[in-house]
Amino acid sequence: MVRIGIVGATGYSGQELVRYLLRHPHVQISYLASRRLEKPVSFSKMFPEWSGKVHLQCRPFKIQDAIRYCDVIFLALPHAVAMSLTPAFVKAGKYVIDLSGDYRLKSASGFAKAYQMRHADPKGLANAVYGLTELYREQIRKTKVVANPGCYSTASILAAAPLVKRRIVEPAGLIIDAKSGVTGAGKSLKEELLFTEMNEELRAYKPNDHQHMPEIDQALRQWGGRSLRCAFVPHLVPMNRGIFATVYLRLTRRVNEKQMQRWYEEFYKGSGFVRVLPAPSLPKTGRVAYTNDCEIAVRAAQGGRLAIVMATIDNLGKGAAGQAVQNMNVMMGFDEEAGLQ
Template sequence: MDDAGRKIRVAVVGASGYTGVELLRLLINHPAVEITALTSESYADSSIEEVFPSLFGMLTLTCKKFDPREVAKQADLIFLAVPHNTAMTAAAELLPLGRKVIDLSADFRLRDPAVYRQWYGVDHAAPELLKEAVYALPEFYRQQLTTARLAAAPGCYPTAVLLGLLPLFKREVIDPDSLVIDAISGASGAGRKPDLPLHFAELYGNCKAYKVACHRHTPEIEQELSCCIGREVQVTFTPHLVATVRGILATITATFVTFKDAEELRTLYRECYQNEPFVRILPKGRLPETKQVRGSNLCDIGLAVDARTRRAIVVVAIDNLVKGASGQAIQAMNVMMGLDERTGLQLAPLFP
């Protein structure tokens, strides 16, 4: 609810993609929100029930083509669930109309327009907004989000990696130059657009590394880690695709500069995240699994220490469509609109 007790009017631009429908699934049950407008270029003039039969009887809005003035008339806050290189123009059109924007693409995650061009291959259309955009990882940017009008939802891989690493960086107990990050993702992380490697016959029964040494989430991870310690950090990041729909599992290793045993490491993480409602530090002997967080906004972190090599091992699991995208965007919305951060997101994981 806003200050006058009215529900917050929310629009989803790009409602027909995976992150779009996940936003709708979560927002339908959000007690302080009214979904008032949906857009889709592919499904313009189609009822959202036709696009997603799973929403039958729950939401009856019709998708329209994106018109910034019409969307701004109907909504107080707009989620942009559109592709990279598209969101930047939409945000630049919506912000002057007095609306708050949360972008789920990569268009406002990188603060340097030259880095954006290097990794995304185009000039940024709204570089003046990059310094204003708040990186919407609430666990570390909560205060900045309270006054933000433009938030950039982190990528799925960076969400898992940063939640796994930032406690170590803040306590300065590891060598920042020793990081090795291996992560796996389900197929939904690639979006809904058909692509041959994601066809059932190509994907099922397979596991493969992809975009080795060139994945676009690399500079996002490096930017936030560098910001944390005030100097440039580079990482070795290798993503993998596995034959599942949802989930990110990241395994991170780093060399200690101040050695901690496993219990000391767990204590460090518990202290860092003791007031965070969506981060769970697992007890001794347990490591995260993607099935244990599926459908939820939770982030599970498990810890181990290799005393022989003096390396910390951090394992992180999230649902890429919830904590890695739409759920985290709603968490950021709650902060931006002065709501309890947990509102609409207190969902137990699906199992099995």
């Protein structure tokens, strides 16, 4: 059995990792840690939903404990923490899957611009592989450090990649309108996320300024061979989980809907978690909740010069913990769907 550590086990993504990894046939959770504790506390006392299932203590995080107890370490921590820990894990020969933004961008200057701080491990950026499994499977197989993508990025890149790869998207022809459930913002207290502020509310935030934009640009540039200037407006909606991304792609030539549909089906053939829906079906967040699935539907508009691609995922599933487990499966040579069915 491969020994697993989850640092940030008390957070939303950490909890979701516990849920997936408990039913995984080839791993055993051997270390759970967070920041708030002064001494080890029974995990199932902190979270009664795990009583009878998790018999571990949650510990105050210590790097030496993580190295001692784990083969694979999931870092479900706020931005800027993983980059100070990962070099020690790499030196100790551990596998690391970081759910934060610390290793997603290839350039330290790009990171500094997006996150308003210097990168603490700029050399480590070259070794980390961007963990959008369907696009980078072969590289993930060979790495020990995976930068798990952001939730908006996962839905948006999966929606855009098949057309971007064909190089028929106009250079400034990519517009993303995406909505997220409130768990996407993490568990820490923020006034604007109180029930009374969120309930019956739909709001945009960080228009064209969200930290996921550079990683979307980076992945689509690698995939399409050239830069695409993207516009992106994220929104928060009063639901717990789910991302609904609608991606508009202005095309350099007319493409009919049947052709688009075939391209998407071909692109995701063999990818068990991505469902390209047959018309007239449309994606729903409820159908992908608590799963690692992504649903996609494609429509042609404006005489075939505009593609409208809709994608849904669970932000904590394919958008975080589910994809992290999928990446671990690829890194460790397990069945890609192990623990995720």
